[in-house]
Each structure stands twice: as C-alpha cells, then as structure tokens.
Amino acid sequence: MSTRNYAEVREWLRDARNKTFWNEDLLTVKRSKFGGLGVFARRDIEVDLQDEKSNLLLRISKEAILSGANSCISNLLYDSHIDGILALVLALLYEKAEGKNSPWFEYINSFEFQDSTSHKLIFAPALWEDEERMLLEGTDAELMGIVDPQDIKDDYNICLQFAKDNSSVMKAPYELSPDSEKSKWENRKLFQHFAAACFAVSSRAFIIDNYHQLALVPGADLFNHGAQNGEDVHFVAIGQVCPFCGRSDECGHDEYGPPDSEEEEYEYEKEEEEEAKAVDDDVDDDVDDDVDDVTSITMDLINQLEQELEQQKKEEAEAEAESSEEHFDVDSELTPDEVRLNPDQCCDIVIQRKVKKGQELMNTYGDLSNSLLLAKYGFTMDKNPNDIACLGRQIIAYRDSVGEKANERLEWWSKVGYDRLKEEEDEDDSDEQMDISEEDSIDDSWLLAINIGYPGVSSTECRCVTKLLSMTDEDFCKLQNDEEEFCKFYRSEMDTGSKRILNELCQARLRCLPGLRSKVYEKFRKGRVEGRKLAICRLLRSEEEILLHEIAKELSEFT
Template sequence: MATVVPKFFDWFQAHQGTIDTFSVDVINFPPSEGGRGAVAIKDIPKINKLRWCTKEGHVLFTIPRDLTLSTRTSSLPTRLGMEAWKNAKLHEGWAGLILCMMWEAAQGSSSKWSGYFDILPSSFDTPMFWTEEELAELRGTSVVEKLGRADAEKDYKEKLIPAINSRPELFLPRDIPTHYSVEMYHVMGSRILSRSFNVEKWTPDGEEEEDDGGAADVSMGSGMDVDLPDGASAPPTHSPLGTDDLEHEEGEEQEQEDSSDITMVPMADILNARYRSENAKLFYEETYLKMISTKPIKAGEQIWNTYGDLPNAELLRRYGHVDVFQLPSGGKGNPGDVAEIRADVIVSVTAEQHSLSTDAIHERIDWWLEEGGDDIFDLYFDLEIPPSIISIIRLLLLLDEEWEKTREKAKPPKPKMDAVVLTVLHEVLQRKLKEYPTSIQDDEQLLITASSLNLRHAIIVRLGEKKILDGILTKTAAALATENKMKRKTTHEDRPAAASTLKKTKRQA
C-alpha cells in the first residue's frame, strides 16, 4: 500500500483519516497521465454491500474536517488576533491562507500538517515560473495577463510583510528569508491554485439560507467538486476560482465568496483529473469529507476527480499541464478549448470601418457594461458565433435616434446577422489571429520538433485557440460571400426593371 508516499499515509491515518487499502493505492504515472495519482488495485463497483460503500457509491477514503488546512483550522489567525488579522486585510482573498501555510511550514514537525507539507510540490511547470522567453510563446493567449504576478507581489508587500514584521515572536526573523520570502509566497499560492478545494461550513438542517437540492459546487483552484450527501442541506453555490481570480477579480462574485472556505484537503488533492474522465467525487458531512466513486472503476485504472473540463489555457495556467484528445472534427486537441475575443478589439475594428466618434463609442460601451454586457467573448469548438458579439457590433452601429430608443428600452439590439456585421467580425477574427507569433501550419510543424515541455504546452494552447478562430473565420467568410452574392444578384435583377420604366416614361412623353 502507498508505494509512493508511505510516510504520508502513516501521518494521514494517525490523524483519523481512513483509506480503503484493499481498493486504493498511490503510484507514479507518466506526466501525460497526471504524474502521481491514485489507482484502483481491484475492481471498484459503484455500489456494493461492503462496509466501505454508501448509497452514493464506494467510499475510497475519508478526511476529518479538522485535518483540512484553512484559515478556520490553522491557529495563526487566533494567535495574531482577529482584529489585527482583519486590519491587515488577511481575511480578503487568499493572502491569509498563504500566510497560514507559510507559518505552519515554519513550525516544522510541531505543525499538525508537517506530514502533509512533506509531499506537497515545491516546483511547478505553470507559466508563473516560466522565463520571459518561454512566456513569449504564449503571446496571443490570455494566459500571461491572467497570471497576476505583479498584483500578487503587491499583496505580499502590503498585507503579509506588515503582519509578519508586527509580530516577531510569531514570525521569527531568522525564518523570514526562507519561510516568508516572496518566492515561498508564490510557491504557496501555486499550491493553493492547483490543489485547494472550496469547503463551506457545515450548515445544520433548517438553518441554511438556501437549499439547492443537494449540490454545493466547490472548486479547488482546480474546480474539483465537493457535494453534499443525500438529505443534507446545501449552502449557496459558488463558481470555481483560482488564486489570482479570487484575489484580484472585481464584482459581486468576489464579494460573496468567503475566503475562509478555501481549503487544502490532504489525500483528496492527490487525485488527478482529465477531461470528462471523472469517476470519483468529494462529498462532505458535518465532521468528515468523503471521496466516493461515482462510476465502476476497473483494477489498474486511475481514479479521477474533475477540474471542471477546463480549456488548455486554464489547465496550463493553474496546473502546468494540458489535455489532448482526438477531436470529433479531426486532429487532436482539447474539446473544451476556448478562444477569447476582447471587446476593445471589436470596438476598434467597428470604429475604423465606420468612422465612429470617440464620444459615441464611450457612451455606448459604458451603457453596455452597466447593463451587464460582456467585455470578453468566448468562442468554442462548435464554431458558433456568440449572439452577444453580434449585439455589441449592432449597438455601435446604431444611428443616434435608434441609440436613444435602445437606451430608453434598456435592451441591447437583437443579434441579427447581416453583411455589415459579418464584415466587422471577419476583420476582428483576422486581427486576433495576428496576435499569435505563428500560424497554424507553423505550430503543427513546431509541435513535432518542440525542444522542451513548456514550449510544447505553449504550442498546444495557442494551436487549439487558433483552430477555433480559423474555423469561425472560414465560416464567416463563407457567410459574407453568400451575402455579397445575394446583394449582387438583387442589384442585377433591379437594373432592367429601372431601365424599362425609364423607356416607358420617354414614350409616354
């Protein structure tokens, strides 16, 4: 049992964690299969009559709530004092959990979680740790701008350092260069981003504000789910968020998110994930979390949780890997890939093609955003054009009188496609494709000769996005050609009728 992490298993079970050692082991898989992960060592039916089974499925392992690591379970917030904790704004975002993890690691063997820290990764393949040269290979994708490195370091300087310096008896000065450095801050942040779950407080029946029928969505930086068992009350659901998402995204979602829910869950975070391969899910009860099978698992198969079927850009940013499968349309890639179009590109192209005034643009875009319109538009492998893209283009092209009526009704224009919109969209797609450093053909060749894993990952990410953009560009070009053909046909048919009318008028004269 535990062919890879025997000491961790000893620690885990010594702290009342339980494992079905007859069914589960942890071994090293190839990097393409997620690296270290859990495997079934015998056939695991979804439901059977063994003591490890519930009506939901087979219980693979259980984790006591007090063995999870969060700002609720670490003693640091209490030791620092809750008033000081809040004054330092450590209750906002993930800065508080990062500081708790730094402090617990600094305690060494005296920390309750010392056995857990021993198996956590200290190096990552995520772009946060790439060189500038490697990051340049991601130009055109949204990965680099979402890393949030500068913002994270701002939090480190403005939140953590003042708190650390204020209590030298808690944060020993000799430990600062090692346990409380900015490098360690990024390591802990990356551990949270790639391994944490969103575990809400247990809410007794009848006291919750909202019951959604049994599923409390959770995340893991990874988007891994923690669900409620049948019959339990469900707290309000939240969307999956990563480290920089939670710290730096603005708006209502961030305000509603309770940062104390973000939790490191020993054992559960060993499970890997792959697109639409989930066969186990984490459920929670009052005092325990339980990893339970959701499908039959054959002996030798890996036990998969889920990251939420993310696009390769997000998989790379958060976890340092990508998913590649045979696509239904041919070739290989991630069916969940997304190509993002920024609203400012749409605005720029529309303004250039139709000589729109700056004041008119600002007024309409401000209104669009106030009404909840998108500022980034996602394109998928189904090659469908989002109605919101059509709507924002039509909004920018409205005559002044039409714009006033639209504003009065507080409803954006209907997403009706025509040649004018297609012309704008065609140029937007071309401009977006030019943001990447290479063409699709270049990438397909480079993928064969890629000299490093990071370069290979960057190529796969941008290639997936470009295939989506190129597919929609081809579709748009065909639709525009049809529109222009119909226009020419209509014009041609109208001309003889006009000439005939003119001749008739002359004869009558």
C-alpha cells in the first residue's frame, strides 16, 4: 500500500470531528527503506504493563473508519446483500466520487493509485501484462490462482449491476460508468481504475468486527509490514459486537431482534393502527365541542416540551463539562478528546515492545507467504519465515503415474485423514493454507497444506501423505479402522520409502522453476518488464527454489 501525502492524512487525524487520537509526541512519518512512507519513533518508547494508555499510539472511533456500514451507501449495500471486501470497494468508490463532501476526502486523496515513477495504475498481479504474469509461472502464485483475472472481472460485473440498480438514488462513480458510445479502450480504462481501487482496498483493509467486517482505518495503514522479527505494534478492536448496530454493550437487538425485523415492523404498524383508531373515536364522539380545547392543550404541551428539552440539554452540557474536568489529568500525555473516546467503540494501535528513537515501527498483517503478500499488498520479502513451496500439483501427478493404489489412499486422506490430523493437532487457528481454502476451494485445502516451509522443512501434512503413499496395504487397512493407530502414524518418523517419494516430489517441483535465464522468460522480459516487478518475481521464485534445494540436500541419498 502507498500513501502519497502524509500531510493530508495528518490534518484528517488532527480534526476533532474525526474522533481520532494520533500520538504525534511519539510518532513521525517519513520515507521508509522498504518503499513509500513508514512510521518512526520520535524517541525511545517503552512498554508500560501497568498503564495501558501509555502504550497507545492511535485510537480512532469506529464511527470514523471508512466501512460499508459507515458510508453514504450503507442502506443500498444492505438492501443489495453486498458485504465483505466488495462492500468496502463500493464504499470507497462512492465516497471518492463525493469529493470534498465525503468525511474521508483528505484521507482518500492521499491514496497513491498510480506508481509515482511510471505513473501507471497499480494493480494486483492478476492484472499485470501477459509477459509480466508469465514470470510467475510455476510458482505458488500461479497455483493459488493469484495471476487469474477472472475474480476481478466477476467483481466488476457485480459492482456495475449495483451502480445500475441504484442510479436513481446515487450517481454512479466514474469507475462504474461504462457507456456503449465510448470506445472499447475508454471502457477498459474504467475497469483498470476499478481494479486499482480494489488493490488499494486489499492492501489497506483491516478486519474490524462482525458489524463493520472490513474497513479502511486512517493512520493504521501507515505502518509497514514486518515478519522476520515480529511486530512492534498491534492492531486492536473488539470483534464480537451487535451485528445490527455495532455496539459492544447491551443495545436490545439481541433480545428484540434487528431494528427492521418483521416482528418489530408488525408491532409498530399495530400500534399506529390502534392510535389512529383511538383518535378517530374521540373525534366521532365530539367533533365540534372539543376542537378548541384539543388545540389549546396541544400548544401548551408543545411549549412545555420545548422548555423541558432546552433545560435537559443545558444540564447535559454542564454535566459533560464537569466530567471532562474530573477525568482529565493535566499531566497526562493524552488529550481530553482521546480520554472521552470509549475504547470499546474504537480501533487502537498499541506498542508491543521497546523501540529506539529513529526506529521504524512495524506491524504484521499475518503469517503470509510471499505469494499471498504479493496478491494482497504488492510486495515480497527476502527470507520470509512464512514462505512455502507447495507440492500439491506434484502429488496429483504422482497419483496419476502410480495408479489406483495411490488414488485410493489420497482420496481417503482428503476425506478423512486430513480432518483427523487437524483434530489431533487442535488446529483451530487459521494459517495461510486455511486462508486460501476459505477464499478459494475448501476441497483443495489438503493439497495446499502439502508444502515445504522456511527454511526448508516439510509440513506435517507433507510427511503424512508421503508416509501414507509408501506404507504397506496391511498398515493402511489398520490406519483406516483404528483412530489410535492414526495418532501413532502422524507422530512417526519418515521411512526410506516416504523420503524417496518426497525427494521425487521436490525434484519435480524444481523443474517447474526453470529460472529467469530460460529462453521463454528472456523472450518476454527483455526491456518489457518494469524493474520493480522483475525484482518481485525474481525474489519470489528464488525463495521457493531455496526452500526446495535445502530439503533436497537432506534427501539427496534417497534417489
């Protein structure tokens, strides 16, 4: 993700209307060695275990984050049953179209949708040129479908339909305004701008809660990603809130249901009917005699209510002022506005460990491999501890070459064994493989889990599958019918047969990475691929090769 103008973001963060505390005493923003801007420590920062507030770097009200639920099209999204990442993309496009009328104008205006050097739109790899995407052939990025543009095209069609359906209420944004009278090139340009907006959202979005779901969080997206040495800061937000209003305290919706539920509408309509009937009865009883009295009483009540309301507002203002004076410590580093923000209704960035003056503060976006980092954020990392080289395709090829025996065992593993392993290891948390399975195809998750991880270590699933393929028919029969036998199986060491199979799989995987010096890559890359993209592809491919070569050394005797 890239921000072109921190000054605009800073002004937005300083604006009291945006209900945000940005700790400028501790933080400054400047150019990062990782590219773009980064957040740096103005002075040494310690972690205070006794005072949580002193660890606070950013606090922003959930009312101020840019989400589908907070946007100018929240009702339209709800009526259209659009949520998740697509709702956030639409929210960004419509708020961007609002210009200065949008509460997030300065924040959105700081987005760098184009490369500062080439001035080309910044896309996900799926929208790279053919010769650029070809550099990713044979990598996990290709295997995971990261270079396939079909998903973006499908999303665009959904968004176009949304804009068309709601054109009478909200004018469609530029990106969603294709015209049959325009040239094919002009309409293609609209799609490209949409794709750039999608990537901007993907590279900035945070998971908030079960009401907002995903959102753009001003300030929080200034921190760069770091995985090798852990995180310096951590993003915090209460996730379990009311799905109808977003509150974390009691709001009544858990007892009475959503505000627009059929039951509530029925009760409301019933009350209106009864009130209308009562008024009609009174009027019928004495239409002429009581008209003046009713009018007089109504005016008196109105005047009385206005006076009471004015008095109530005055008392509330005085109480709020007193409360502010009582609770705000003049020696505190926090501002009165920050103190008044309810932590349960906010998103926070907090310090996690000691950092020195001048050090860049790094966040982490999860345990992501280089392929997933490239897909979501547009970069890769040297010596990424979460990187993998998947052997899924090689397992399928091995099955096809061996025949029925391998097919039977892999089918059992995909339907029974893989789930048993997850139960044994109690893997309720999600890793990169599980993220992929949820987003793409849960049926293929067992294949994605068969991989070589950093720094050249086979996954538990990989070891289990190779042992499964090398065991005798008798042992396989026991494994199928005895759960205790499975526990022994997955903890057992690999034998010679399983190591030989693993070596064969790794060698086949290496052959899929012929290198950037091969004729096919030389033909397409010479003078036609941007230096940055070429460096990304080179790093991604070389990191996968390193993982495979490391384990191949250990298995070299099993040929």
